[in-house]
Each structure stands twice: as C-alpha cells, then as structure tokens.
Amino acid sequence: MKVLLINPPNHGRSIPEEEYGITSIKAIFKGEPLALEVIAGNLYDHDVMILDLKVDPLSILMETVNRFQPDIVGITSVTCEADALIDIATTIKRELSGDAPIVVAGGHHASCDPDYFNIESIDYIVCGVGKASFRTLINAIEKQCPVSIPGVAKTDPSTRLDLTPRKYTFEDLVDHRPPRYDLVERYRDTYVMGGIGKAGFVVTAYGCVHACSFCSIPAITQGSYLTHSIAASIANMKTLDSVSLIRCVDANTFGNIPFANKFARAIIESKVNKKIVADVRADTVVNHPEVIDLWQQAGLVAVVIGFEEIDDRRLAFFNKKSSVQTNIKALDHLKKTGLKVIGDFIISPDYDRRDFKALETFIDTHDIELPVPSILTPIPGTPLYRHMKDKIEITDLSYYTFSNAVTETTLGKAEFYTLYADLFKKFHSHISKS
Numbered sequence: 001m002k003v004l005l006i007n008p009p010n011h012g013r014s015i016p017e018e019e020y021g022i023t024s025i026k027a028i029f030k031g032e033p034l035a036l037e038v039i040a041g042n043l044y045d046h047d048v049m050i051l052d053l054k055v056d057p058l059s060i061l062m063e064t065v066n067r068f069q070p071d072i073v074g075i076t077s078v079t080c081e082a083d084a085l086i087d088i089a090t091t092i093k094r095e096l097s098g099d100a101p102i103v104v105a106g107g108h109h110a111s112c113d114p115d116y117f118n119i120e121s122i123d124y125i126v127c128g129v130g131k132a133s134f135r136t137l138i139n140a141i142e143k144q145c146p147v148s149i150p151g152v153a154k155t156d157p158s159t160r161l162d163l164t165p166r167k168y169t170f171e172d173l174v175d176h177r178p179p180r181y182d183l184v185e186r187y188r189d190t191y192v193m194g195g196i197g198k199a200g201f202v203v204t205a206y207g208c209v210h211a212c213s214f215c216s217i218p219a220i221t222q223g224s225y226l227t228h229s230i231a232a233s234i235a236n237m238k239t240l241d242s243v244s245l246i247r248c249v250d251a252n253t254f255g256n257i258p259f260a261n262k263f264a265r266a267i268i269e270s271k272v273n274k275k276i277v278a279d280v281r282a283d284t285v286v287n288h289p290e291v292i293d294l295w296q297q298a299g300l301v302a303v304v305i306g307f308e309e310i311d312d313r314r315l316a317f318f319n320k321k322s323s324v325q326t327n328i329k330a331l332d333h334l335k336k337t338g339l340k341v342i343g344d345f346i347i348s349p350d351y352d353r354r355d356f357k358a359l360e361t362f363i364d365t366h367d368i369e370l371p372v373p374s375i376l377t378p379i380p381g382t383p384l385y386r387h388m389k390d391k392i393e394i395t396d397l398s399y400y401t402f403s404n405a406v407t408e409t410t411l412g413k414a415e416f417y418t419l420y421a422d423l424f425k426k427f428h429s430h431i432s433k434s
C-alpha cells in the first residue's frame with residue numbers, strides 16, 4: 001500500500017495579535033514530526049512518504065497527493081491543528097472525489113477528543129499510541145477484511161463513534177522497528193528549536209502515571225508509562241548522526257528511576273556522545289538527584305520542568321501532586337549542577353496584577369534561564385476541560401495554542417494580554433542571555 005503521512009501546517013491563531021496588535025507571543029510549533037516517523041517505522045513493507053507542511057507550503061498538498069497517489073493518507077494533529085487536519089482531509093476528498101484515498105486521523109487531538117473527527121471526510125480515527133494499531137488497520141484495509149481494532153474507530157457521522165478502548169502495553173511500541181528518520185532527512189536542517197538549537201528527536205517513553213488536570217499525555221496510553229528498550233533508544237540516538245543534540249520528547253524521561261539509572265549508564269558505556277535535553281518532574285530532581293547527576297555524565301545539558309505555578313493552591317487545583325517548596329528545592333539542585341533549566345509556567349485566567357508580578361519576581365529570584373509561560377487551556381478530553389467547560393468563551397480550537405485565554409479572565413482581556421506580553425518581553429531578554 002502507498003501511505004502518505006502528513007504533518008499539518010501551523011494553524012494557531014493569536015488573540016493578542018488579532019485584537020491588540022501584540023505580535024510577540026504567537027505560538028509556533030517546530031520540530032520533526034516524530035510521531036509520523038514512528039508510525040512509518042512499522043509500515044516496513046509498505047511504500048511510505050512523509051509530507052511536513054510545517055516546512056513545505058500547503059500549496060504543494062494536492063501536487064504531492066497527485067504525484068504519490070496514496071491508498072491511505074494519515075494526518076496527525078495537536079488540538080490547535082485539529083481544523084487544519086480537517087481542512088486537509090476535506091481538500092483531498094473534494095479534489096479526488098471517487099478516487100480519493102482513505103483518510104485516517106491520529107495524534108494528540110484524536111486521542112483526547114476522537115468524536116471531533118467523526119466527520120464525512122475522515123474514514124478512520126486512530127487513538128493513543130498507534131504504531132501497532134495503524135499497521136493492523138492498513139493491513140486489514142489491504143486485505144479488504146474489516147476487523148474491529150481496539151483503539152481504532154470507523155467514522156460514521158450519523159451516530160456516535162464505536163471505539164473499543166485499548167489497554168496499551170510494551171507490544172504497542174513495536175520496539176524492534178525504529179522510526180523512519182530517513183523520511184524527513186530532506187527537512188532536517190529546518191528542525192531548529194528556540195533556545196535549544198538544531199536537535200533530533202528521540203522518544204524513549206510514552207505516557208505518564210500522573211494525572212495533572214490540564215495534561216493530554218495520560219490519554220495517549222490510558223495512564224500507563226511505557227518505555228522502549230534501552231538498546232532501541234540508544235540505537236535511535238546514534239542513527240541521528242547529523243545532529244549533536246538529542247531532544248528526548250517523552251513527557252517524562254525519568255518516570256521509572258531504576259530504568260533511568262540503567263539507561264544513563266548504558267548511554268555512557270555506548271559512547272553516544274550527544275548533548276541531551278529531557279523532561280523531568282521537579283519532585284524527581286528532589287527525590288533522586290543522583291539520577292540527574294548520572295544523566296549529566298551521559299550528556300544531559302538541559303531539563304524541561306513543568307513548575308506550572310508559584311502557588312500551592314493552584315498546583316493542587318492542577319492535581320500536580322507537587323509543591324512550590326519542591327520546585328524551589330529542584331531549582332537549587334539544578335543550579336548546583338549547572339544544567340540549563342527550561343521552566344514551564346501556567347498563567348491562569350484568574351491571574352491579577354499581583355500574580356503576574358509575583359511570577360516575574362519568582363523567575364528573577366531563581367534565575368530560570370528559559371522560562372516558558374503559557375495560558376491555562378482546557379484541552380477537550382482532559383479533566384480540566386470537564387471542570388472549566390462552563391467558563392469557555394472560545395470554542396474555535398485554532399486558539400488552543402496555550403497563548404490565548406479561551407475562558408473568562410479576572411482582569412480585562414486587554415490588561416491580561418498586556419501583562420502577559422510584558423512577561424514575554426522580559427523572558428526574551430533571558431533567552432538572549434542563554
């Protein structure tokens with residue numbers, strides 16, 4: 001089968017820009033479409049192409065489809081790109097009508113809110129980790145033998161989706177089939193990330209056992225934490241020989257401490273010799289500083305930490321199961337190591353002037369090199385969405401970029417965005433120092 005996998009273009013819209021002329025905080029998602037490379041890795045006996053519309057212009061979509069003539073088109077998306085996914089699917093179905101390929105939606109938004117894609121121009125929806133289930137689907141389509149696949153739904157806009165939940169296991173990672181990095185090699189020089197530089201992506205683990213209310217990660221594995229084998233992850237790091245920096249794109253690279261220790265030792269012994277950036281929870285740094293130190297010997301140069309808040313009440317509301325004191329202790333340890341800290345913070349819609357000032361002071365006091373502030377966004381399918389549903393004012397998902405307030409705000413919107421933009425300006429000076 002010929003399978004075309006598509007990464008949609010940046011589609012996010014910006015209220016600060018559209019309504020207040022503030023251009024400094026538009027969110028742009030960059031980086032290689034690793035999820036598609038992973039899916040392609042398990043389609044080893046099919047003819048697969050990846051089209052990255054974050055790099056290539058959207059105008060080449062139909063030219064590419066007409067030239068490649070896929071039997072199947074798979075499109076991924078995060079929430080703010082969900083409508084871009086639908087636009088692409090609709091364009092392909094409309095332009096090719098009777099000869100149109102089968103269109104499959106997957107990715108984060110499909111996993112969190114599959115009903116959103118139960119529309120005419122999409123044929124199937126793959127939820128969660130799809131490396132194994134997408135292959136099962138393709139093979140069933142090829143053999144024209146309809147099967148019920150857990151985690152995969154056939155669309156039918158006239159009724160509710162019939163989706164059998166999938167219990168995800170190590171088998172779903174198809175560990176022995178590496179991502180098809182070669183399929184995006186022509187784009188590689190463009191995969192440069194702000195504050196990090198040119199990086200290759202490696203996924204070593206999927207999912208998370210925590211349940212922060214705003215987070216869409218647990219939906220990808222239904223709350224389990226699955227790690228690739230150490231050998232497979234090290235092989236992937238080595239395959240990326242044109243980059244010196246590896247971004248582990250796991251939501252939590254240190255979710256299993258004995259494994260993380262073994263993994264670091266293996267990286268050192270295998271002489272991977274790359275710089276590594278990875279996500280870690282603050283409580284992991286505090287409770288297991290030795291694992292961070294070992295990873296530093298293995299090449300870790302920067303950590304991404306979701307501090308989220310400087311107020312325990314809000315951390316509890318997020319179900320973060322951590323505290324401001326833990327965040328400060330983690331920062332103290334990281335300062336000693338010299339690791340670069342990329343710190344995520346969430347600005348809640350009830351922020352007032354004092355809250356903005358307090359956050360700015362906290363970041364200054366703790367000298368966080370790369371603070372990344374985002375606006376609390378209730379992503380459909382998350383516990384936060386269910387909690388905030390009644391307060392949502394904007395339902396157009398193109399605004400769900402984490403830099404727009406889609407709910408009521410305590411401050412007037414103009415003042416809220418001005419203070420948010422001021423924080424950004426201040427943080428940009430942090431970035432230029434780094």
Ligand code: SF4
Nearest residue numbers: 208210212215217251
């Ligand atoms: S924010 Fe991090 S720790 Fe919380 S559920 Fe998501 S991945 Fe897990």
